[in-house]
Amino acid sequence: MVTDEDGKAAVKLARAIIEKHLGKKGMALPGLTPLFSDRYGAFVTLNTYPGRELRGCIGYTEPIMSLEDAIKDVAKSAATRDPRFPRVKLDEMDNIIIDVTILTPPRELSYASVEDLIGKVEIGRDGLIARRGHFLGLLLPQVPVEWNWDVEEFLSHTCYKAGLPPNAWRDGDVEFKAFSGHVFGELGPGGDVERMELK
Numbered sequence: 001m002v003t004d005e006d007g008k009a010a011v012k013l014a015r016a017i018i019e020k021h022l023g024k025k026g027m028a029l030p031g032l033t034p035l036f037s038d039r040y041g042a043f044v045t046l047n048t049y050p051g052r053e054l055r056g057c058i059g060y061t062e063p064i065m066s067l068e069d070a071i072k073d074v075a076k077s078a079a080t081r082d083p084r085f086p087r088v089k090l091d092e093m094d095n096i097i098i099d100v101t102i103l104t105p106p107r108e109l110s111y112a113s114v115e116d117l118i119g120k121v122e123i124g125r126d127g128l129i130a131r132r133g134h135f136l137g138l139l140l141p142q143v144p145v146e147w148n149w150d151v152e153e154f155l156s157h158t159c160y161k162a163g164l165p166p167n168a169w170r171d172g173d174v175e176f177k178a179f180s181g182h183v184f185g186e187l188g189p190g191g192d193v194e195r196m197e198l199k
Helices: 004-021 067-080 090-095 114-120 142-147 151-161 166-171
Strands: 041-048 054-060 096-103 107-109 127-132 135-139 175-179 181-186 193-195
Touching (some): 004 041, 004 067, 004 096, 004 181, 004 193, 041 067, 054 067, 054 096, 090 096, 114 151, 114 166, 127 151, 135 151, 151 166
Antiparallel strands (some): 041 096, 096 181, 107 175, 127 175
16 A cells, blocks of 8 residues: 555656756755665656646566666656656756655456447556557556546557557557556645655
């Protein structure tokens, strides 16, 4: 069970790691709960404040390392190695808010028809991974909520993210996995952290 205390520590850890990596002196890391020793997938998302425009997002879908190590790694990557954006500068951090998504292990969505697939996806609960051959794309569970998509739009955008035609999911040869996420975010840069309810 991921508690609010876990989530607050996760976001504070991500900010401390980013600011230390960008050159801020005297950064102390927050105390961590026992959850951080367990293996989880995690994503760190940076958005501008107050406009909430995406500034960086990197993560691990699979629980391949401890939550502490995953957040430390992807926090630095979200700030400096997202190929869609220039590196974040330290003075930008006063105008950036951070979200951390702690993931459940992805589960295979086997489906017999388009209708069957649609029925297995729930907006506000599921993130999606689409794969066909070497094409792979992922969208976090908060994305369709933020954009007010229905399930069909969510499937189409996940295929598009994978570099596939948006309607490729209708062909029956795209593999899908679903996962859930506990999402925690800053209300303001370096400020209070709250759990983000997706429904």
